[in-house]
Amino acid sequence: MSTTTTPAAHAARSRPGGHVLEARRLSRSFAGRTVVDDVSFTVEPGRMTGFVGANGAGKTTTMRMLMGVLRVSAGQVLWGGRPITAADRAGFGYMPEERGLYPRQAVLDQLAHLGRLHGMTRRDALAEASRLLERFGLAGRARDRLDSLSLGNQQKVQVAAALLHGPAALVLDEPFSGLDPVAVDAMVELLRECTARGVPVLFSSHQLDLVDRLCDSLVILAGGRVVAAGEVDDLRRAGPRRHRLRCEQDTGWIRGLPGVHVVDVDGPTAVLELADDRDARHRLLEEAVRHGLVEFTEIVPALADVYREVTR
Amino acid sequence: MSPRPPADRPWWIVAAREISVKLRDRSFLLSTAVTVLLVAASIAASALLGDRTAEHVVATAGPEAAPVTARAAQALAEEGDDTLTVHGTGSADAARAAVAAESADAALLLGLDGWTVVGRDGVDPGLARVLERAVADATLAASARAAGTTAAELTAGAEVRTELLTGEPDRGPVRLAMGLVFALLFYLAAIVFGMAIANSVLEEKQNRVVEILAAAVPIRQVLHGKMLGNCLLAFGQIGLYAVVGLVGVNVAGLAGDVGWVLAASGWFLAFFVAGFAAQASVWAVLGSLASRPEDLQTSTGPIMTVLVGALFVGLYAEGAWLTAASFVPVVSSVAMPVRMLGGDVAWWQPVLSLAVTLGTAWVLLRAGERIYQRAVFQGGRSLGWREAARLER
Numbered sequence: 001m002s003t004t005t006t007p008a009a010h011a012a013r014s015r016p017g018g019h020v021l022e023a024r025r026l027s028r029s030f031a032g033r034t035v036v037d038d039v040s041f042t043v044e045p046g047r048m049t050g051f052v053g054a055n056g057a058g059k060t061t062t063m064r065m066l067m068g069v070l071r072v073s074a075g076q077v078l079w080g081g082r083p084i085t086a087a088d089r090a091g092f093g094y095m096p097e098e099r100g101l102y103p104r105q106a107v108l109d110q111l112a113h114l115g116r117l118h119g120m121t122r123r124d125a126l127a128e129a130s131r132l133l134e135r136f137g138l139a140g141r142a143r144d145r146l147d148s149l150s151l152g153n154q155q156k157v158q159v160a161a162a163l164l165h166g167p168a169a170l171v172l173d174e175p176f177s178g179l180d181p182v183a184v185d186a187m188v189e190l191l192r193e194c195t196a197r198g199v200p201v202l203f204s205s206h207q208l209d210l211v212d213r214l215c216d217s218l219v220i221l222a223g224g225r226v227v228a229a230g231e232v233d234d235l236r237r238a239g240p241r242r243h244r245l246r247c248e249q250d251t252g253w254i255r256g257l258p259g260v261h262v263v264d265v266d267g268p269t270a271v272l273e274l275a276d277d278r279d280a281r282h283r284l285l286e287e288a289v290r291h292g293l294v295e296f297t298e299i300v301p302a303l304a305d306v307y308r309e310v311t312r
Numbered sequence: 313m314s315p316r317p318p319a320d321r322p323w324w325i326v327a328a329r330e331i332s333v334k335l336r337d338r339s340f341l342l343s344t345a346v347t348v349l350l351v352a353a354s355i356a357a358s359a360l361l362g363d364r365t366a367e368h369v370v371a372t373a374g375p376e377a378a379p380v381t382a383r384a385a386q387a388l389a390e391e392g393d394d395t396l397t398v399h400g401t402g403s404a405d406a407a408r409a410a411v412a413a414e415s416a417d418a419a420l421l422l423g424l425d426g427w428t429v430v431g432r433d434g435v436d437p438g439l440a441r442v443l444e445r446a447v448a449d450a451t452l453a454a455s456a457r458a459a460g461t462t463a464a465e466l467t468a469g470a471e472v473r474t475e476l477l478t479g480e481p482d483r484g485p486v487r488l489a490m491g492l493v494f495a496l497l498f499y500l501a502a503i504v505f506g507m508a509i510a511n512s513v514l515e516e517k518q519n520r521v522v523e524i525l526a527a528a529v530p531i532r533q534v535l536h537g538k539m540l541g542n543c544l545l546a547f548g549q550i551g552l553y554a555v556v557g558l559v560g561v562n563v564a565g566l567a568g569d570v571g572w573v574l575a576a577s578g579w580f581l582a583f584f585v586a587g588f589a590a591q592a593s594v595w596a597v598l599g600s601l602a603s604r605p606e607d608l609q610t611s612t613g614p615i616m617t618v619l620v621g622a623l624f625v626g627l628y629a630e631g632a633w634l635t636a637a638s639f640v641p642v643v644s645s646v647a648m649p650v651r652m653l654g655g656d657v658a659w660w661q662p663v664l665s666l667a668v669t670l671g672t673a674w675v676l677l678r679a680g681e682r683i684y685q686r687a688v689f690q691g692g693r694s695l696g697w698r699e700a701a702r703l704e705r
Contacts (some may be wrong), residue, residue: 092527100518101519101524103515106514117319119319162524212540
């Protein structure tokens with residue numbers, strides 16, 4: 001163990017070189033009840049991957065298996081294409097679900113302790129912990145007991161605990177719950193720094209707007225199974241492509257046009273699905289121009305809509 | 313490009329945290345300070361009681377003792393406030409009778425083979441020392457006056473034997489007191505630091521810190537570190553009391569009176585460590601089974617019973633019961649040192665008993681690890697032993 005590395009040096013050394021974290025056919029049952037069922041997905045290096053699903057969908061159980069806190073009933077976890085080891089996981093950053101640190105210990109002390117357990121020297125751990133607390137605006141509370149902080153501030157300390165050792169991968173269970181908007185921004189900035197270094201980041205959340213804003217990829221879980229996984233843009237466009245048409249006059253005329261499936265007509269506005277057919281689109285637009293075309297746009301579904309669609 | 317190597321000796325990092333947190337715990341520091349004060353105060357009290365000015369009365373059987381008693385009286389006067397009064401009798405038997413009747417503290421008799429100091433159930437160490445030196449000086453002086461003697465002859469006959477009329481020195485009350493001290497120290501330390509282990513495990517379970525720890529280091533090492541940390545704390549505290557006691561005894565000048573206690577105390581420390589280690593994993597398991605601190609109040613019943621048993625054995629057990637208890641792990645931590653206070657315990661007995669305790673400690677540690685590793689991740693409810701052992705991790 002080196003004793004002279006600066007925080008910057010250890011950040012450089014812990015640069016992971018872009019390993020993929022992969023769940024391959026993970027299953028877990030408790031007393032005969034299957035909670036996670038044949039779950040496979042990858043968390044790509046340098047990518048922010050959102051992990052969403054209803055309460056009880058199996059997100060936390062999956063994350064605990066990824067971190068080795070829980071044994072797998074079947075399947076395996078891979079890191080960089082080979083079965084993951086305890087030493088690999090020791091380099092990860094993890095934020096458990098019902099989180100908490102030591103309530104009665106001073107903030108800086110316990111961060112230093114956790115840093116040392118991750119193989120940092122005490123000096124490095126203290127320096128890095130101070131830096132992170134500074135970024136969360138908690139530098140003045142470093143000597144205070146954790147339980148004297150507000151819940152939101154305790155959450156920030158928890159985040160610092162996960163990021164302290166320059167993790168090679170991040171597995172964060174609901175990292176944003178309980179954070180105020182400013183803290184969310186600080187957290188996002190820190191996570192972006194991690195992905196910029198090539199760290200794969202997996203985080204679960206119920207805040208779909210946040211997931212929409214942050215994530216490159218998405219894994220959606222329902223009833224212990226993966227119901228959708230992939231690039232956020234691909235998932236959005238996975239369903240039928242819909243368009244909105246608005247004219248000056250009533251749009252009832254579009255019913256019966258070949259190659260057009262009408263979803264909804266409401267006076268001058270219509271929502272329709274268009275077959276992938278150049279002639280059909282051409283015919284539709286010609287007709288629309290004759291009826292005083294005002295708007296013709298593709299509807300990109302919100303992530304919430306995608307989520308509702310696949311978990312229905 | 314290589315990832316950071318995992319922590320070196322994580323059990324030691326965990327142990328160091330246990331210790332540093334405890335050393336900042338005000339109630340722990342306060343109770344330790346109070347105990348140190350009590351130890352010091354009790355030594356000071358016994359020193360004060362024992363430090364009264366003594367008026368020694370020495371019975372003699374003839375004029376040949378006069379030069380010796382004169383020298384001894386002079387030596388006492390030079391040293392302090394003690395005085396020596398000569399109680400002259402006609403014969404050795406009369407002098408012995410005077411000692412037996414408590415009209416003299418000791419008798420100084422010249423026999424065919426030299427001088428003898430006769431005491432009742434003990435001779436005051438101060439008096440014995442002065443008489444011994446006085447005899448040596450007087451004999452040398454007398455021999456030197458005789459012409460043509462050798463150096464060997466000069467010192468011949470200058471040895472003093474101590475003879476006690478009632479045989480054994482009376483150690484009964486001290487033995488009882490030391491038994492009480494051993495039993496109480498073990499009982500208190502076991503509960504204080506045992507509870508500390510249980511609460512520390514529970515704190516990590518309740519707050520899910522244990523998940524972060526488990527992701528970073530092998531979870532068994534967290535258990536080992538906790539036990540080690542608290543063992544060191546317990547041992548350190550006992551060591552502190554022992555040092556305060558020893559220094560106090562020396563400063564107070566009581567060392568001569570209690571030297572024989574030290575051997576038993578050394579064994580007590582060894583048994584203390586082994587006995588504490590044996591029960592430490594039980595406390596850790598209790599912590600991992602509980603879900604709230606309140607659960608510990610009920611679940612600690614069985615181990616408390618064992619500890620109270622050890623306490624009572626230390627106080628009351630005699631004979632065969634005590635001998636049997638001195639081989640029962642944990643209970644032996646009190647029983648064996650108490651037996652050794654009484655003397656005549658063959659050397660192999662404490663060694664065997666220690667081995668039994670250490671073996672038990674190892675078995676309990678292995679079993680404890682099994683349960684701890686499973687139970688500590690089961691948040692939200694308290695578990696039973698059997699249920700926890702059957703759990704999958």
